[in-house]
Amino acid sequence: MTEQIDAGMVARRIAESDRLGSPDPGREIGRARRRKEDARLITGRTLWTDDIQLPGMLYVAFLRSPMAHARITRVDTSAARNQPGVAAVYTGRDFAAEQGSLPCAWPVTEDIVIPDHPPMAVEEVRYVGEAVACVVATDRYKAADALEAIEVDYEPLEPVLDMTEALAEGSPKVHEAGNRSFTWKFSGGDVEAAFRDAPVVIERTYVQQRLIPTAMEPRAVVATTDGTAFTLYSSTQIPHVLRVMLALTTGIPEHLLRVVAPDVGGGFGSKLQVTAEEVLCLLLTRRLGKPVKWTESRSEGNLTVHHGRDQLQRITLAAERDGRIRGMRADLLADMGAYLMLVTPGIPILGAFMYNGIYKMDAYDFTCTGVFTTKMPTDAYRGAGRPEATFAIERAVDELAHELGMDPVEVRRRNWITHQEFPYTTIAGLTYDSGNYEAATDRALALFGYDKLRAEQADRRDRRDPVQLGIGVSTYTEMCGLAPSRVLGSLSYGAGGWEHATVRLLPTGKVEVVTGTSPHGQGHETAWSQIAADAMGVPFEDVAVLHGDTTVAPKGMDTYGSRSLVIGGVAVLQACEKVKDRARKLAAHMLEASPDDIEFSGGTFSVRGTSAGKTIQELALAAFAAHDLPEGFEPRLDADVTFDPQNFSFPHGTHLCAVEVDTETGMTKIRSYVAVDDVGNVVNPLIVEGQVHGGIAQGIGQALFEEAVYDSEGNLLTTTMTDYLIPSAADLPEFVTDRTETPATSNALGVKGVGEAGTIAATPAVVNAVVDALRPYGVRDVRMPCSPERIWRAISESGGAAAGWAGPTEAEGGER
Amino acid sequence: MPRITVTVDGIVYEEEVEPRLLLVHLLRDRLGKTGTPVGCDTGNCGACTVMLDGRSAKSCSVLAVQADGSDVVTIEGLARNGRLHPMQEAFHAEHALQCGYCTPGMIMAAVDLLKDDPDPSDEAIRRGLEGNLCRCTGYCNIVRAVRRGAQEMSGEGVRTS
Structure with missing residues (x-):
């Protein structure tokens, strides 16, 4: 009963409203375009990570610590292992040799304390919700059932809950190295002088309470392998960063690891993370040779999505x-x-x-x-x-x-x-x-x-x-x-802040924009189409934006920190300009003119002062055919840009x-x-x-x-x-x-x-x-x-x- | 295992289900109707809202066996004959979605809301959708969309399941 409904049809049926102001005529930028993304989202034809079903797929569930701080003294998984439908039960100890430590990419000071962070706890748990064991079973319900059959003995340790008390002498310790991770200082101007004899001094203490980001889509992970290469689907904001970090954490070579962010139901920073569950799902598919899926419940998410x-x-x-x-x-x-x-x-x-x-x-x-x-x-x-x-x-x-x-x-x-x-x-x-x-x-x-x-x-x-x-x-x-790479470097951040775009003019004159940003509600498919349509002089509908899959969009720094348009959007514009530079040379050749005499307007390259011109679509086909190209001209009209802001x-x-x-x-x-x-x-x-x-x-x-x-x-x-x-x-x-x-x-x-x-x-x-x-x-x-x-x-x-x-x-x- | 017969988006399914199986998991895991997502486990968020015999229901709070003999319409069955439901169009027109995860449930709840009140005030819309949470839009455009959907539907009669 599924009808064919496409974005074009939706767009045709709905008149553009001018509620948000009239744009310049003929310009896409500034126009209140209805979103391309909507067609699949309003009809239920999205692909969220939990929607993915692969043959033979097994379901993962995690047993989580009920204690804020405790030593694990015994874990008995034997009863769980024997339950119907259960393929495997593992504890942190079972993965101790290969699970590594979850990464921290921002060591803000030289002397920062970065504790070891095993994806699944091995000896000690340090917060309620920390993963202690996992079950892999043939369906969600059986996996949940088996969790109840795992026995864990804990030796309780003192919780550490208040920051001021945590820093006081004699406080119980979260980690051996103590409760202070770092102290970071910054100063500008003469503060002593500013406060000396100040007529008014206001002193206040504010509490920024702990929040739970609460993206509407709970996290989910699907991992699969063909025995050599691995694919990880995750509800993530950062497929590219994740690929690098997972390769470094698990030892799976980067070139054999594909990370896909399918439709992602909101993030708000909470999916800017390398999670225990992502690492463990990869390790589970490697160990079992079967696709695995883990989807959190909301209650589990409130406990374990970073706050x-x-x-x-x-x-x-x-x-x-x-x-x-x-x-x-x-x-x-x-x-x-x-x-x-x-x-x-x-x-x-x-x-x-x-x-x-x-x-x-x-x-x-x-x-x-x-x-x-x-x-x-x-x-x-x-x-x-x-x-x-x-x-x-x-x-x-x-x-x-x-x-x-x-x-x-x-x-x-x-x-x-x-x-x-x-x-x-x-x-x-x-x-x-x-x-x-x-x-x-x-x-x-x-x-x-x-x-x-x-x-x-x-x-x-x-x-x-x-x-x-x-x-x-x-x-x-x-x-x-976020951010100029040199600034990130000066702040000891572990990566750069550039963004990548590829623009490809296809043989039929349509345009593919490949972006390294990874939208999860921001509408990049629409906005990037507007940028490219203006720059290339092609219809908005003739642009497709590809993203969120490290095979399709191999290079990127992803979406967070209000960076996507400012860096990624600018990269798209620059890549369009580079394609046009190539197209201009081809047009000059075909029109037997100097490139300096070629003007571009409304998708057509023409010789200044004449009516002779070639449309960008004609040039696309000519480059594809490659029958008559300028000397040394590669037969392609595409370009890559990696833009690093100043x-x-x-x-x-x-x-x-x-x-x-x-x-x-x-x-x-x-x-x-x-x-x-x-x-x-x-x-x-x-x-x-x-x-x-x-x-x-x-x-x-x-x-x-x-x-x-x-x-x-x-x-x-x-x-x-x-x-x-x-x-x-x-x-x-x-x-x-x-x-x-x-x-x-x-x-x-x-x-x-x-x-x-x-x-x-x-x-x-x-x-x-x-x-x-x-x-x-x-x-x-x-x-x-x-x-x-x-x-x-x-x-x-x-x-x-x-x-x-x-x-x-x-x-x-x-x-x- | 109990055997149930349930119609989903116009197709009659006969399924053997565990008594504890939730309707939403029947839809998603057994019938492949993944258009209906799950957003919480306590019946708060409404992302999984479907029409159950013509009225909205949170499919995470209904057992599959309770739906025996029922007619279920999901977001996937709302469009008819290649035409979007006016509420779907209204959500698109008013930019009433961003990530879109709450959208299937929100649209189903909105359609149901208009059955009781075909011309709701903004306040009635806000009250009526209190059980459907959205984290992206701040609801302003959802309210506009429901108003627009109501206007469209009043012109051609309420057409739902």
Whole structure:
């Protein structure tokens, strides 16, 4: 009953909407193209990793530690081995000689402690959920049954759960080498001088709670071998990086290992990882000679997909009475969890360059200590270090404004880099190439109705309304487009930050774009088609984008850090230009003209000043036939580019949030949310808007709903979606979004990246709004997530108002 | 093992199943209907939503034996005669999906929502889809899509399973 439905048919049926502005006529870039990807996604004809069925395939299930910290004293698999349908049962000891250690590619300091990280625990477990044994069986149910028959004896050890206590003398140790992994320092300007005699000093501690990324598709892995070569299908963001790392970890030669990322259902950093399950599935298929599949359950995923954030931030600002910031200190403890995974230690370090935000200051000092605990390791989660930094500075600036009795927008104006000052080298050493914070902020204030909301807030305060209005401001920037390879090298990262593209003009004039980026919801098939269609002068429909398979797209650095368009998209453009350079030579030959006299427009190469021309399709066929080519001209119209950027890109924007907080119940309702982002030039406004929407939702999630909670024994209490709350449609408002466009000067497309902006901006906007609502009660912070209970407690414990105003009381009876 | 008869996307299947087999695993592992994905194990996310005798059901929370004698429509059976369902078109038109993993369930839930309320307000849409989680879109475009789908469907009558 499957009907043939293709993207073209879908496209024909749906008129282009101009909701997002009219593009230049005849240009693909800037046009709100509906996505090519959708045709398979809306009809259920996707291929997720768990959809893959191979002949003779066996199913893998992992037995996981129920203890946060324990020595494994005995594992008995014999009963499990004898259960029906069970092909094999293995413990960590069975793979001890070949499983290696899961890699950490970012040793941030010379003396960093990187503990051995066996994919399956051999002697000791260090977090609840760590794999201890595995079953391979003929179906999912039988594999799960057999897990229950495995007996493990543990000798409990002390859990290590609190970072400050972990660093104290006499703390139980997660690893022999102790609980400190590294201390990384950075400093710019004379911080002592900035703080000496500073008229105003703001000192705050913020808790970046632990988050669970929660991509909708749980992880899955399929591994197979023909006895010589191996193929690994994985729900991953990084097929290329994974191939290299798996080859190094397992010893399977890189050229005999193919990694495929089929359709991938979201990542948000959580699939930027080399996982125990990927390594073990490869080892299992090697040992058993059969294809194997492992798919996690959500509960298993909450335990064992790397977590995000989890930092303790001590922030100190020194300022003048007029609001000008003199300097800043950021002192962090970052919870690594039990092991260092792929980029675990680098995450807080990425934030180091962002604590100064969009502001000018004379001095800045940053220290971060990475701490081991007996919890799931942390690693990249949307924004990865930058949301934490932005939260800290944006919260602290609001505190400064409050301290000085100034409007928070005004304090920002007095400190931010003005648009005339770009390019601007910040105190953290980055050179922001372009931006216009004034324009984005003014636009946001207008859309938000800032003054009117302030008036309403004053009125509610006067009336001592039990429902108080809070207004939150967040003016953020971020470093995107990870990253110039030389910068990554200077930060001790184990790889480069380039991206690869191949563009092939096929004999019939169609175009194949091969990209090293690996989309999992970002719409690269559509956006890269737009870039190539414009550059090559071919119809959008005539471009196909290939990705996510190391055989099809052999070279790449994959998708994370808002890098894909800024680096990968630029690589596509450059590869198109190279193909056109070749085509121009061929056209000149065929038209008997000099290449210098050949113009290109709308897909046709013509001799300047004449009507003689060749279409790119005609040239494609001519190159294929190769009957009459210029001397020494290879018969091909294709090109490769590996593009390494010279700088990061710096999207920015202003987000404003209004919340209504019921001071009697602690319930927060987002009344309105306005985001004006500047992501430079826009290839597809529909995709950009979608990224902003989703980013804001995740930022709100951190602010109001989400937290991974461990109990005092190190058990994760939030293993299900009932306990770990990601926002539903009912929890969120309609977002008002708009853009300013200040092109990036660092790349040919003028683009900056948009994947993380919303998440980075939203969290401080919302928390600033919540705190703003509660200022009359003397509340100056609410720990995230700002749940009704936390808000209610903050009010109850504030013990009266800073402004001599304790809010509505029973006796006064607030209006209802 | 119990023997069940279940119609899925217009095909009648006779299957012997373990009593504990979930409907979603019958669909995915036995019948090859992988268009319906699994997003959680506690009935929270709604990714596996299908139509069971004309009403939406989370197929991870239904045993295959409970579906004996039932008519199941999955996302793969929603398009008819080469034409997408208006809700599928609306999700495409409004960019109501990014990774697309929640989309099959979201579309099925949206179609069901309109059976009770053919012209829902934005708030009713948000409430009605509370049991279907999306991590990519922030829901704004999903709400727009459901509104658009409702308009399209009101023009030609509700056409579902």
